């Protein structure tokens with residue numbers, strides 16, 4: 001097995017605040033991994049370390065072959081090109097069609113041939129099961145459909161890893177489930193998928209390896225371990 005993400009003894013800071021201490025984590029190529037944990041526990045910070053939005057100051061790390069400690073500035077875009085990043089709030093450009101959104105990214109990343117651009121856009125829209133959406137404007141799509149387009153956009157440059165930060169955060173359970181089916185299918189085709197989420201019902205439905213951010217660290221969650229969503233228990237209590 002080959003690690004595609006590796007941290008060893010990493011300390012993760014937001015400014016001067018230590019968020020996660022002594023993190024050691026290995027993600028193998030082709031794995032499907034959940035990062036779980038309460039609000040503010042450091043899930044996003046961990047993902048940001050992978051795409052060097054947060055610098056790795058203490059410890060060692062390697063992502064898609066790039067060493068994170070002391071990574072050269074000019075290498076950061078090269079590393080990021082191997083990652084497809086998906087956030088909770090669908091950030092499509094609202095002034096242009098789905099096709100134009102995708103074309104914009106391809107052109108910005110050096111694609112020039114119209115034919116190749118057209119073919120690639122058709123391919124990624126098929127992968128996310130939205131083959132006829134090219135001419136639609138973002139506001140003509142539901143939240144779940146927009147999120148599929150965001151995933152299509154993340155796939156454009158054939159990244160090795162999909163990193164998703166609360167991708168279902170704004171979606172209802174049924175739409176979330178269909179989005180997870182898309183991510184699972186992408187994983188089945190060989191891409192590594194890492195999802196930060198506290199959508200525990202969804203995790204139960206689509207079981208996979210889990211690591212938890214808690215008490216300022218990251219730990220492996222046992223397969224049989226019951227994950228208890230204290231936040232929603234509290235919500236139930238209050239409602």
Ligand SMILES: Nc1ncnc2c1ncn2[C@@H]1O[C@H](COP(=O)(O)OP(=O)(O)OP(=O)(O)O)[C@@H](O)[C@H]1O
Nearest residue numbers: 014015017019037038039040041042043044045046
């Ligand atoms: N830009 C920042 N500057 C300083 N502190 C920050 C910054 N961003 C996040 N933090 C702090 O870092 C801690 C971890 O935040 P992070 O966003 O990684 O958590 P999270 O588990 O992803 O939470 P959520 O589920 O709300 O997204 C929090 O205490 C937060 O207040």
